[in-house]
Amino acid sequence: MLFQVQMTVKLPPDMPPERAAEIKSTEKAYAQELQRTGKWRHLWRVAGSYANVSIFDVKDNAELQEIVSNLPLFPYMAIHVTPLCRHPSSVRDDDS
Amino acid sequence: MLFQVQMTVKLPPDMPPERAAEIKSTEKAYAQELQRTGKWRHLWRVAGSYANVSIFDVKDNAELQEIVSNLPLFPYMAIHVTPLCRHPSSVRDDDS
Amino acid sequence: MLFQVQMTVKLPPDMPPERAAEIKSTEKAYAQELQRTGKWRHLWRVAGSYANVSIFDVKDNAELQEIVSNLPLFPYMAIHVTPLCRHPSSVRDDDS
Amino acid sequence: MLFQVQMTVKLPPDMPPERAAEIKSTEKAYAQELQRTGKWRHLWRVAGSYANVSIFDVKDNAELQEIVSNLPLFPYMAIHVTPLCRHPSSVRDDDS
Amino acid sequence: MLFQVQMTVKLPPDMPPERAAEIKSTEKAYAQELQRTGKWRHLWRVAGSYANVSIFDVKDNAELQEIVSNLPLFPYMAIHVTPLCRHPSSVRDDDS
Amino acid sequence: MLFQVQMTVKLPPDMPPERAAEIKSTEKAYAQELQRTGKWRHLWRVAGSYANVSIFDVKDNAELQEIVSNLPLFPYMAIHVTPLCRHPSSVRDDDS
Amino acid sequence: MLFQVQMTVKLPPDMPPERAAEIKSTEKAYAQELQRTGKWRHLWRVAGSYANVSIFDVKDNAELQEIVSNLPLFPYMAIHVTPLCRHPSSVRDDDS
Amino acid sequence: MLFQVQMTVKLPPDMPPERAAEIKSTEKAYAQELQRTGKWRHLWRVAGSYANVSIFDVKDNAELQEIVSNLPLFPYMAIHVTPLCRHPSSVRDDDS
Amino acid sequence: MLFQVQMTVKLPPDMPPERAAEIKSTEKAYAQELQRTGKWRHLWRVAGSYANVSIFDVKDNAELQEIVSNLPLFPYMAIHVTPLCRHPSSVRDDDS
Amino acid sequence: MLFQVQMTVKLPPDMPPERAAEIKSTEKAYAQELQRTGKWRHLWRVAGSYANVSIFDVKDNAELQEIVSNLPLFPYMAIHVTPLCRHPSSVRDDDS
Numbered sequence: 001m002l003f004q005v006q007m008t009v010k011l012p013p014d015m016p017p018e019r020a021a022e023i024k025s026t027e028k029a030y031a032q033e034l035q036r037t038g039k040w041r042h043l044w045r046v047a048g049s050y051a052n053v054s055i056f057d058v059k060d061n062a063e064l065q066e067i068v069s070n071l072p073l074f075p076y077m078a079i080h081v082t083p084l085c086r087h088p089s090s091v092r093d094d095d096s
Numbered sequence: 097m098l099f100q101v102q103m104t105v106k107l108p109p110d111m112p113p114e115r116a117a118e119i120k121s122t123e124k125a126y127a128q129e130l131q132r133t134g135k136w137r138h139l140w141r142v143a144g145s146y147a148n149v150s151i152f153d154v155k156d157n158a159e160l161q162e163i164v165s166n167l168p169l170f171p172y173m174a175i176h177v178t179p180l181c182r183h184p185s186s187v188r189d190d191d192s
Numbered sequence: 193m194l195f196q197v198q199m200t201v202k203l204p205p206d207m208p209p210e211r212a213a214e215i216k217s218t219e220k221a222y223a224q225e226l227q228r229t230g231k232w233r234h235l236w237r238v239a240g241s242y243a244n245v246s247i248f249d250v251k252d253n254a255e256l257q258e259i260v261s262n263l264p265l266f267p268y269m270a271i272h273v274t275p276l277c278r279h280p281s282s283v284r285d286d287d288s
Numbered sequence: 289m290l291f292q293v294q295m296t297v298k299l300p301p302d303m304p305p306e307r308a309a310e311i312k313s314t315e316k317a318y319a320q321e322l323q324r325t326g327k328w329r330h331l332w333r334v335a336g337s338y339a340n341v342s343i344f345d346v347k348d349n350a351e352l353q354e355i356v357s358n359l360p361l362f363p364y365m366a367i368h369v370t371p372l373c374r375h376p377s378s379v380r381d382d383d384s
Numbered sequence: 385m386l387f388q389v390q391m392t393v394k395l396p397p398d399m400p401p402e403r404a405a406e407i408k409s410t411e412k413a414y415a416q417e418l419q420r421t422g423k424w425r426h427l428w429r430v431a432g433s434y435a436n437v438s439i440f441d442v443k444d445n446a447e448l449q450e451i452v453s454n455l456p457l458f459p460y461m462a463i464h465v466t467p468l469c470r471h472p473s474s475v476r477d478d479d480s
Numbered sequence: 481m482l483f484q485v486q487m488t489v490k491l492p493p494d495m496p497p498e499r500a501a502e503i504k505s506t507e508k509a510y511a512q513e514l515q516r517t518g519k520w521r522h523l524w525r526v527a528g529s530y531a532n533v534s535i536f537d538v539k540d541n542a543e544l545q546e547i548v549s550n551l552p553l554f555p556y557m558a559i560h561v562t563p564l565c566r567h568p569s570s571v572r573d574d575d576s
Numbered sequence: 577m578l579f580q581v582q583m584t585v586k587l588p589p590d591m592p593p594e595r596a597a598e599i600k601s602t603e604k605a606y607a608q609e610l611q612r613t614g615k616w617r618h619l620w621r622v623a624g625s626y627a628n629v630s631i632f633d634v635k636d637n638a639e640l641q642e643i644v645s646n647l648p649l650f651p652y653m654a655i656h657v658t659p660l661c662r663h664p665s666s667v668r669d670d671d672s
Numbered sequence: 673m674l675f676q677v678q679m680t681v682k683l684p685p686d687m688p689p690e691r692a693a694e695i696k697s698t699e700k701a702y703a704q705e706l707q708r709t710g711k712w713r714h715l716w717r718v719a720g721s722y723a724n725v726s727i728f729d730v731k732d733n734a735e736l737q738e739i740v741s742n743l744p745l746f747p748y749m750a751i752h753v754t755p756l757c758r759h760p761s762s763v764r765d766d767d768s
Numbered sequence: 769m770l771f772q773v774q775m776t777v778k779l780p781p782d783m784p785p786e787r788a789a790e791i792k793s794t795e796k797a798y799a800q801e802l803q804r805t806g807k808w809r810h811l812w813r814v815a816g817s818y819a820n821v822s823i824f825d826v827k828d829n830a831e832l833q834e835i836v837s838n839l840p841l842f843p844y845m846a847i848h849v850t851p852l853c854r855h856p857s858s859v860r861d862d863d864s
Numbered sequence: 865m866l867f868q869v870q871m872t873v874k875l876p877p878d879m880p881p882e883r884a885a886e887i888k889s890t891e892k893a894y895a896q897e898l899q900r901t902g903k904w905r906h907l908w909r910v911a912g913s914y915a916n917v918s919i920f921d922v923k924d925n926a927e928l929q930e931i932v933s934n935l936p937l938f939p940y941m942a943i944h945v946t947p948l949c950r951h952p953s954s955v956r957d958d959d960s
Contacts, residue, residue: 075299629676736851757832
């Protein structure tokens with residue numbers, strides 16, 4: 001089951017650079033692991049921003065919450081979730 | 097080059113049903129043709145709405161405009177475009 | 193799997209009263225049938241408005257889309273969907 | 289009398305973790321006690337967020353204010369209240 | 385129990401003047417009757433607009449819905465409801 | 481001359497509790513004195529919030545500014561002012 | 577007593593040109609008469625729009641409502657009212 | 673050439689009172705000097721707020737930027753600029 | 769003197785195609801003439817929309833109003849004007 | 865390929881002046897270098913603000929992200945990106 005998730009990062013201006021680097025590094029490892037399992041199906045940078053558009057493939061809402069709320073950057077992000085489903089005009093077998 | 101395009105359809109309440117059916121049918125054929133060429137890479141329905149989230153893969157802004165403005169439903173849609181690029185944490189080779 | 197759905201109805205001012213009455217009657221029968229199957233778990237009127245707050249219990253996003261897009265009032269409603277899941281502080285067994 | 293209350297939590301980024309843990313723990317006990325008395329009828333997590341959708345069953349506006357303003361997280365939440373009443377199409381005896 | 389209700393009227397530009405006059409006249413009689421019973425406690429015009437700020441004193445949300453949804457201008461108004469209760473600094477005995 | 485004033489309080493999360501208590505206490509005394517003079521005609525709590533809806537009866541805009549800008553909580557509030565006047569359907573002699 | 581009033585005109589696209597011309601002509605006469613009496617103190621066009629910024633000098637909110645609601649274009653305008661008063665740094669004797 | 677400028681001041685809650693007083697005093701002197709030269713034609717307080725509505729008379733956009741960006745409160749203000757010009761219904765010779 | 773003008777076109781869905789074609793053709797001629805005089809310095813299509821971003825070079829606000837309000841599509845556009853001036857980091861001689 | 869980028873700067877009020885001066889100086893050098901290469905085609909100040917409107921000419925979305933995310937002021941700016949393309953009514957050869 002697919003969800004589009006839009007995430008915009010806003011780090012506090014007074015966060016020490018090492019702390020920011022550490023969070024980002026953990027975030028990257030976590031994001032890559034989830035991509036390899038197939039749960040985080042797509043991850044794109046929004047050009048000109050510190051934001052991303054992602055597609056998650058999870059078994060239900062609870063799994064989405066589990067994954068998103070454990071993102072190391074979760075406390076510093078504005079997050080918008082959109083539930084998706086198959087479009088009647090889609091020709092791809094795997095987009096649902 | 098990738099773009100996310102979010103489209104929300106709002107048909108005038110007094111459009112004759114045959115006219116609406118005709119536009120939707122032309123739209124479907126057009127969308128499927130573009131998906132087959134690879135230009136319209138993903139097309140998802142937003143659950144609970146008459147809206148979609150799409151990913152286009154075009155060679156530049158001009159081609160995006162060419163494709164989107166020729167959608168049969170173009171005059172009846174609110175459209176929001178987001179330019180995308182490769183995310184530094186992405187593990188997919190083809191998501192850029 | 194639960195979703196909160198907020199629906200606000202806006203009928204065109206020039207819709208003939210008989211037509212409006214017919215749509216509302218079909219909507220009511222449809223809504224009551226879905227409540228009896230357990231898919232439409234809660235349905236409340238927002239006081240002072242022509243709007244409702246609903247809780248749907250469906251197997252996935254696709255079923256939500258199927259149900260909502262077939263509402264007779266669907267073309268005349270602004271609809272906002274929020275995916276829900278179990279709250280860690282909930283004490284009810286059936287609220288997830 | 290029912291109210292939908294939507295709560296979004298935003299803790300200050302510099303709150304010490306022990307302080308945050310303490311508030312959340314008090315909040316949980318308070319929320320569970322109110323659920324057991326039947327005043328806090330439903331409590332759901334919004335998937336992908338630090339937010340909830342709740343249904344309160346109180347005797348009047350004053351009791352709602354009493355309960356909500358005493359939430360330990362009250363100073364850190366954006367709160368949106370919607371008064372609800374029985375929907376004419378509802379089939380549940382207890383949803384009003 | 386008190387509610388603030390803010391109503392903004394927007395008549396369709398093509399409504400025949402006699403029809404508008406008739407609705408407004410019925411609305412006035414209905415509003416004055418409710419004021420005399422004490423349910424519609426205050427009714428003020430917002431200066432420079434076709435809008436009002438009202439205070440209703442009803443026994444519950446259901447009665448508010450009953451009263452507001454039966455306003456002759458109901459289909460032509462944007463309505464915003466705010467539940468009120470006694471303020472701890474109030475010195476008036478009857479403002480709750 | 482009447483004005484509706486909506487005030488929402490947002491204290492800085494790091495304000496010392498004694499300082500907050502002191503401001504609130506001064507605010508309460510000031511609000512009660514103004515109510516007794518008749519300038520602050522109504523004061524209601526918005527249920528489920530740290531906000532109020534007030535009706536002021538002042539001789540002109542300048543007096544409104546004088547009163548509101550001297551509120552001890554003024555620097556910590558979002559304030560929205562709406563000028564009111566007699567509604568043609570009002571039946572109360574004193575609501576203007 | 578001064579008020580800033582911002583007015584944006586939106587004529588229905590199907591209003592016959594003669595009807596529009598007639599309303600505008602009446603509006604102009606009405607606006608000029610009010611300017612001569614000193615009630616409509618300033619009237620500026622917002623560059624690049626069908627909108628104006630105006631300053632009214634009236635004796636109270638009721639007079640503002642009387643004047644604005646009788647504008648021939650009143651049913652076709654979005655109107656925003658801001659109550660003004662003397663600024664402590666103003667050096668003009670007549671700006672209050 | 674005229675511009676309407678709306679300025680809303682938001683001082684950081686932790687700015688020392690002497691520092692705030694100093695900025696405000698410099699701002700006042702600067703504003704009064706500009707009023708005397710005729711560049712800052714009108715300056716009104718928005719009643720019930722820490723905001724003003726101003727009319728500037730400058731030779732071009734560059735001069736507006738020069739004046740506004742040198743306001744001592746500039747870093748602490750939300751500013752909204754509206755270019756104005758003569759209204760065809762204006763009767764004042766100097767309002768353009 | 770430069771202004772950025774953002775224009776979004778929204779034709780009524782029931783405008784006859786010949787009428788739309790006629791307006792667009794007049795608009796094109798008018799826009800090209802103004803570009804040749806140098807008043808309409810830049811004109812870009814916003815990709816994926818029926819909108820443009822334009823830069824005008826006019827002698828004052830009045831000339832901007834004159835040009836924009838005479839656009840054949842003026843009654844059918846949402847227009848947003850931003851006054852521009854030389855940026856202190858600009859290296860182009862002609863961008864002011 | 866062209867993009868309009870709107871940037872609004874918001875420095876934290878407690879940033880030391882030397883630090884702010886240093887960032888601005890680096891930003892200026894970076895902006896001027898990019899203008900000389902032709903990538904940053906236009907750069908205008910928005911009059912009355914700490915904001916700019918820019919036109920970038922880049923080879924794709926990735927290059928835009930590369931340039932914008934390396935701006936020294938990037939962490940302190942709200943940024944809005946609009947993809948542009950040739951307008952069918954443009955007469956300039958180089959505006960696409």
